[in-house]
Amino acid sequence: MTRDIDTQLQQYKIQRKNRGCLLIRCPDQPGIIASISRFLFQYNANIIESSQYSTNHESGNFFIRIEFDCPSLPDQKEEIKTRFLGIAEKFSMEWKMTFPSDVKRMSIFVSKELHCIRELLFEWQSGDLMTDIVLVISNHEDARELVESFDIPFVHIPASRENRQDVETHQMKLLEAYAVELIVLARYMQILTPAFVEANPNRIINIHHSFLPAFVGARPYDRAYQRGVKLIGATSHYVTNDLDEGPIIEQDTMRVDHRDNIDGMKKIGRSIERSVLARSVKWHLEDRIIVDGNKTIVF
CATH class of the missing domain: 3.30.70.260 (ACT domain)
Incomplete structure (x- = not known):
């Protein structure tokens, strides 16, 4: 492979x-x-x-x-x-x-949910993401078997609020050792510190499981269900120190109605998240994005 x-x-x-x-x-x-x-x-x-x-x-x-x-x-x-x-x-x-021939080196951060990293690996395997995925870092073991089946180094670093600084010090050393140029948060459920973000300006892409700026933070599907929304979506953006408020790269939506429960909405949402994140990563790799303040111009 x-x-x-x-x-x-x-x-x-x-x-x-x-x-x-x-x-x-x-x-x-x-x-x-x-x-x-x-x-x-x-x-x-x-x-x-x-x-x-x-x-x-x-x-x-x-x-x-x-x-x-x-x-x-x-x-x-x-x-x-x-x-x-x-x-x-x-x-x-x-x-x-x-220069496109200087293929960018990418690292993926992931937690327990694997739908986004599966999509990225599939796109990579099929030749639609021209990058060198050199490292996957996770705070859980769930992705190890999948990642190692692609012969990609997998590093498990348990993370919590209490050890966040030590974790990020370890992560930064790994990113430097592997000469990583792009970090993709494929449902990595940890908040990055300001020092980490500032060390990687416009080099961290996150996927947020709602159509921002609505329902920022945790449990967006629960709150969307409680509000009776008719559209759910996903948003990819560059990470800044303002939680879920970085420059938006791509968004998409899908219609839902009163027949969709929380689990059904999550299933629909995962499908949107996969495609939105993959498109954003591809555009970054192809140098199609210019950041202008808190906006992006995507060519």
Whole structure:
């Protein structure tokens, strides 16, 4: 199984060895796209995909994602990034240039409920999530058999309010040792400390089992049932120190009615959670998200 996934990743890296991606946020003004296009043309780069968004009617910010193919890219990555600094300074850009062949290294945190991690592993196995899942950390043993069947290291670290600091110190050492670039909370039922969150800005994706901002915190299905809601949903977001209030990446809903009890709503909700989380992770891995304050622009 691991051999097949490794083969898929190697093929993906080879196919995209000449591919680059630019994500930019800056004040809106004339000449931005023209300057970027001229710069890429100097390297004989071909623009494969370009998406942009402007908030002229609000704060006057400009957002753009450009994916390009450049034959000389493998040997000139650092030169291209360095020379782009001149354009970035001219237009006061917040920017990053990434390369799809540099596959991101991901860790999954999970507790007892396994539906979300199953979905991520299935998407990964089928080649729809191009990432290197290097580590799974859990405060319970429930996921061990599943994770180890994929030959992924599984680390059990019992966690509680009393030992949270020691737990996170251990987790941070593991994340550093495995060079993790993205942390996915696949129903990890522990609140992260401010220090942990601040060490990983916009690198932690959580799935919340309700359509935020409604029913934040614990037991949302119980409260939704008591309110007699007609729609239930799930929300994925980047984690911040404001509980369940980080920048929202993706949401979805499904209709319910008076015939659905709490267990039935949870079953429907789990289905939504799986797909919402998988889409969010995929978009992050493909560098399709720009965080703008407490919002996201998803291209």
